[in-house]
Amino acid sequence: MALFGLFKKKKAPKKSSYKLSRSVGLTTAVSHHGWYQCVHCGKNFRKGDIQIDHIIPRSKGGTDSAENLQCLCKLCNQKKSNNMQQTKVDLKRRAKQLSQMKKDSAKKEKQAKKAAKSKRH
Ligand SMILES: [Zn+2]
Numbered sequence: 001m002a003l004f005g006l007f008k009k010k011k012a013p014k015k016s017s018y019k020l021s022r023s024v025g026l027t028t029a030v031s032h033h034g035w036y037q038c039v040h041c042g043k044n045f046r047k048g049d050i051q052i053d054h055i056i057p058r059s060k061g062g063t064d065s066a067e068n069l070q071c072l073c074k075l076c077n078q079k080k081s082n083n084m085q086q087t088k089v090d091l092k093r094r095a096k097q098l099s100q101m102k103k104d105s106a107k108k109e110k111q112a113k114k115a116a117k118s119k120r121h
Contacts, residue, residue: 038073039093040086051077055090070094 036050037043053072056062070090072080080086 036071038076039070039090040072040076040080043073045073049073053077053080055087055094056084060084066098067091067094 034047035044036047038045038050050071050073053070054062054064055068055070058064062068068091070093
């Protein structure tokens, strides 16, 4: 029957932590698509070499919210492990990043609205 093909199951896309990282702006510091910047050493890595780090470790009550996530390369993450010395600095940096991101997206929205308006005229 011709209808048979309609019932093929679609594969559900896997949700990767990297999609999550994009949605919370962890990649914004990097201009090249697919590159991630380690916030500690500042080097750029491919996604296989970068890890999404919890600034406050989950074992210490940290959450999965955007404010508590950052990109670290494997080496820096290893160095950090459960060391809390950087936590305050990291949280401050992350808060700054997020507020900058909000500003940027607000700007973009304004520009898009402007562009849409000028097109109408
Ligand atoms: Zn690093």
